[in-house]
Amino acid sequence: MKPLRLDSLDVLAAIIRHGGFRAAAAERGVSSTALSQTIRALEDGLGIRLLNRTTRSVAPTEAGARLLERLVPALQEIRTAIDELDGLRERPSGTLRINAPGPAVDHVLCPLAFEFMEIHPEVRVEIMSDAAIVDIVAQGFDAGVRFGQQLDQDMVAVPLGPPLRYAIVAAPSYLRRNGEPGSPQDLVGHACIRRRFPGGTLARWKFERGGEAVEIVPSGRLTLSSAHQELGAALAGQGIAHLLEDYVRPSLAEGSLVEILRDWSQDLPGWFLYYPSRRHPSAAMRAFLDLVAARRVRPPGPGPLSPGQRPM
Template sequence: MTQIRREDKLIKTDQLNKQDFAMRPLRLDNLEIFEDVVRCGGFRAAALGRGVSSSAISQSIGGLEEALGIRLLNRTTRSVAPTEAGEQLLRRLGPALHDIRTAIDDLNQLRERPSGTVRINAPGPAADHVLCPLAFEFMEMYPDVNIEIVSDAAIIDIVQQGFDAGVRFGNQLAQDMIAMPLGPALQYAIVASPDYLRRRGRPASPHDLLQHDCIRRRFPGGTMATWKFEKDGEEVEITPNGRLTLSSAHQERQAALAGSGIAHLFDDYVRDDIEQGRTIELLGGWKKKLPSWYLYYPSRRHASAAMRAFLEYIRHQHW
């Protein structure tokens, strides 16, 4: 085995490697940066979120990989993805970093007002019409609290992804989650532009929609949305036909306004359009009441002071 001289002592090279590895510093902020890079999908997006340069993010990740002695990210010119080791670290890292942030944030109890950041994952419609208005008012009441809302309709593990809470439709959630109503019961409206109705006629029943161009919605998991109706105890569910398939309520509203077909949207999205005559509501007697949005959060995790303040604020709302 090769030998080298260090401080006048002969040390085997494999022993030196172990000693050098043990002396490499491991910075906790680099772990948080690693989580940001994976969550944001790249160095540039993580850098923008932190207000630093991409090269600074790259150096931090390089320092972390050197300290751990293993590659955490596979890098190409177009993408960044965690290695097997990176994925394993990330699974443990998210909850651990959340606990650290919560421990630090708990010091806010010694101050007059809570501070810190509340991160919430929510589908676009819930964020647009319920969560954002609540957050705006809450932030006026608590100027030291930051709110980050990520619009995402996909079902995710909010703990693993570093969120304090999530919003979903209805209260069918995992048993280890606490859920609370977020807003009143919901209703969908079926709408089309006057121009479309002049060209294609007006459906008289839900089944008539099968003869129309409907604007379809594909969920992140790949399934197609069905349309549900109810009248005098009769329930009808259809899978709409149509040439246009979209993935967001904003896009569906735009398509309806352009006369591209009949849209199936929450009342909140189309109320003004109906009142202004830009779209016409169809099958109003067939509206089916649905559960409200629900805010949910882990039951086994101690909430930060900022999150506790936000939950208390939600509890005092009158829907």
Template structure:
């Protein structure tokens, strides 16, 4: 057996977790060929194939699955031991990886992170914007951001920002052409800018006024997949948009779009940062969590 490099075992775990050489290489900031070569050397050293490779996917073999089953706890213990030494440093270091929907990343997580990094210059932050519901542990994230009602029971959650509300907006040009809706169901006669979730379902629009709740499935010629695209479409006069207030506040104040049905706004829970309750928390992650707890919106500070 050829000499075995322990770092190649971690590379192997990364390739399986990321779903391929390219994704693992992007996460590590190296070339795909370098990752592939390291795995080939590992397989040669072990004398057994660990991965089944096709042009479209990479998946562990039976031997690879067996190795991973024992490898993951071992790597976790190694990382924990290294991070325990990190506690002795005057300043926390390391990397915090967070998965968050675009709106949460744009308006809450990114501004908070920028300030956090000024206070903790040795901590690296990676934010991945993704609206899909994922297993953050399986995907290698330290934390995720979702609404409170989307969290699993074995997760610890911290409020991330104040309560949220949607705004219905359209450009002055669109309203001159199509008129202004007086009630939520009037929107069914308008050209609404629709949003499709990553899983394929369409976003419904919910309203509330004096205890009355209304939910509609909007109709329209344009279907998009991000809030930024919806805002661009509304500014261009393409229809009526349904967006978080944070996206449209400045544009409403400057008259680029007009807010509609403001008395029908439904109050939503805040975003929550969540992380596993049964997982070792690194020094960098602990510093990040403490920074969030010290924000004005956290219950401990109210």
């Protein structure tokens, strides 16, 4: 049997439904001759007559009637599936999946997602917190969030805010007991709250001032695995923590933490939302990008990145 075109089956159903070629052709905006040629090719491909034609009428053969009996529900299912795709294209619905590191989830994505879900109640949002670099396409994510310099060049990147900054902080009670370090090298003698990543490596603390770069492996008795845990430990006076400024800003404002070595603080590129292509994003993804553009997260600090800036 020759390969069949799906539209030829739809033509057959239309001709039988209208009882003739002329009305079916008018519905589809083509000539009766074109439909006749389509049916002839369909019958040749199947090797069986489907319609009995006279100058006055058209009726299905037994084979045509049996095929139509099975065909109509199938064609309706296809139309329903296409209508659902049209809905996804035109109206924000379905599921939006985003992969991002914990800090980006806490301070950027969750606030955006909460607002987005209020505006678009038909969209489900799934945010996966993951510090590892993942293939968002292979793992079924619509988008991801990473630092600018961590992105592949074939990704479309949208800035989510200004550059980030790490802060070295400790509770006043800890500094009263142990003194305040005057340089990054002095941290070696202090109780630093260490971070171990899921892969097993320990986070290194990086500093920069006046072109001089310093990197240390912090020492201390306490090792944790999340920024929230480290913040709690610092507030409890357990040692010195190395955290993104977003986590400690309220505690610094109320005085429960003190920032040290501020002149050694190193700025980092801001967060970028990235996705694989500008072509044919879902309506939900387009709506989320619109919200990002309208509600760019701008915490206190250096000025925001210019719209459309590419990652480093």
